[in-house]
Amino acid sequence: MTPQRFDELVSDALDLIPRELAAAIDNVVVLVEDRDPDEPDLLGLYRGIALTERDSWYAAGSLPDTITIYRDALLDA
DSSP: OOHHHHHHHHHHHHHTSOHHHHHHTTTEEEEEESOOSSOTTOOEEEESOOGGGOOTTOOTTSOOEEEEEEHHHHHHO
16 A cells, blocks of 8 residues: 555545544544654554643643554554
């Protein structure tokens, strides 16, 4: 599968997320990379602050959390 096709499928999957859930992840960026350099078999990784751990110091101006999807590891699986 080409990287472009994989990206299209990720985008299509994100479009299928129910509106209520999508609203909860409005400050999250989804990235696609080949592999995690430290754990090559890792399929994906969330980096950020969980909703349950956010308090008043977490402002709308905070950098977005990220979800990284590892294309090659997923294709291998």
